[in-house]
Amino acid sequence: MPPFGPPDIAKFKARGDVPGLIEARGRQRDSAVRQAAATGAESAR
Numbered sequence: 001m002p003p004f005g006p007p008d009i010a011k012f013k014a015r016g017d018v019p020g021l022i023e024a025r026g027r028q029r030d031s032a033v034r035q036a037a038a039t040g041a042e043s044a045r
Helices: 009-015 018-027 031-044
Strands: none
Touching: 009 018, 009 031, 018 031
16 A cells, blocks of 8 residues: 555455455554445455
């Protein structure tokens, strides 16, 4: 993930990048990003 801002969860979901979603969920302080990443990881399975 780039250090320039929050990750683009929509791109991760579109690519089916589950490892990226999991990493985004674990490293972000923003609860909205963590929630979106968790939801995206569940739907990508």
